[in-house]
Amino acid sequence: MLVKVFGAAVHGIDATLITIEVNIRRGIKFMLVGLPDASVKESHERIVSAIEVNGYKFPRQQVVVNMSPADIRKEGSAYDLPLAIGILGASGAIQSTKFNDYLIMGELSLDGTILPIKGALPIAVMAKENGFKGLILPFENAREAAVVDHLEVYGVKNICEVIEFFNDKRKLKSTEVDIYREFMINQSEFEFDFSEVKGQENVKRALEVAAAGGHNILMIGPPGSGKSMMAKRMPSILPPLTIQEALETTKIHSVAGKMSSNASLMSRRPFRSPHHTISDVAMVGGGAFPQPGEISLAHNGVLFLDELPEFNRSVLEVMRQPLEDRAITISRAKFSIEYPAGFMLVAAMNPCPCGYYNHPDKKCVCAPGAVQKYLNKISGPLLDRIDIQIEIVPVPFEKIADKTPSESSTEIRKRVIRARQIQEERFTKTAGVYCNAQMTSQLLHRFVSVDESGRRLLKTAMEKLGLSARAYNRILKVSRTIADLEGSENIKTAHLAEAINYRNLDREMWAQ
Structure with missing residues (x-):
């Protein structure tokens, strides 16, 4: 008897429909075809x-399973449940006409418990x-998938629930969020x-400008x-996620398996802080079974790199x-995957070894040339891509001991949101651009105009600081913010002067 059930394969942050065809006939062999990897082949024993x-x-006959389309590699243990249901349907243990209405995914343990999977949200989007009509998946993933409207999502804990559901002996409760x-x-x-x-007003101002323009x-x-202390507070002044941004961010974390149990939609911007020993593959994504890297997990949020010169140069x-x-393409011999990477980079470093x-108080004991050598660990092209470079000095005792509360994140965030609203209106007709940091050269000429006194100031800054053309564009973007x-x-x-002041770490000026 031939039975078809449906599953999904996740590639990048999107899912592809997989048709699982099961045919049982005379014989004693179990055959699984359709480009399955080792973990899928091992599903037989589970x-x-x-x-x-x-x-x-389990049928004591020849079982032939085909996973279509056959040219897409099937990876992971999430196919256990649809394979099991397909086999039981083909053997007659399940008598149902509902297989075409539901997409099924889940990993099986030896006792039939259904374990959580990765990529529940993109699978739900594809199912819709x-x-x-509905999606059957592990109970722990149900709330995550239920954010998709007009799709019945059933979270199940054991294979018996699924078997009885298809045999019309049990009604499953749909998860609603x-x-x-x-x-x-x-x-x-x-x-x-x-x-x-406490204190650090100039640095907080720089962080506010950074948040306002991305x-x-x-x-x-x-x-x-206080570098790390202030960096950790950046998400509190960034504008709230939109629903579309939240869905996109949740999809990435879902594919990477970073969603906590029973989580639904991510409502706060991610903050990722990888250690400086991270590899380049872990940073940008990839691997034998491609996964999003830290830059993609920080999409629509903040990527904080502490002790920046200590990171490997290749990273x-x-x-x-x-x-x-704002995207990364992972290319392999047989496929290519693109992950979004629209993150805001916040980095911190010491001025010398x-x-x-x-x-102001302690003496530097580094050897001559050590300061410049330390800064040289960060290449000029990367430094050019950092719009704001601000120097921090220690907070004096009077500021630390002052019990007067500083300005709250809520007040700063209000100003940031107002500035972002202005930018949204400005770029309404420009697809893919939402803040000043994303402006192209063409948009700079269109939306940034400088008077004669401003041009003289820019010329002087370019000549004295030895700034590149990219740094010039960065100054214009920051001044617009x-x-x-x-x-x-x-x-x-005054706006240009403040923006130029945020380039005070450029090579021609620093460590002289």
């Missing part, structure tokens, strides 16, 4: 055990697009707040000056192209 432990019989309610409740809940930061920022200063260099294109160059924060339509000389 399926046999799960079926027999729960009181059913292909007209399926009020994504808008949960989305709004969690948007303003943050562990850290800028009200806890600019990359580098903080450089001695140990204990930093592979970030150059994603910083410009000992950490006390330019310190500063003007937006003030609600100014025109860019003033």
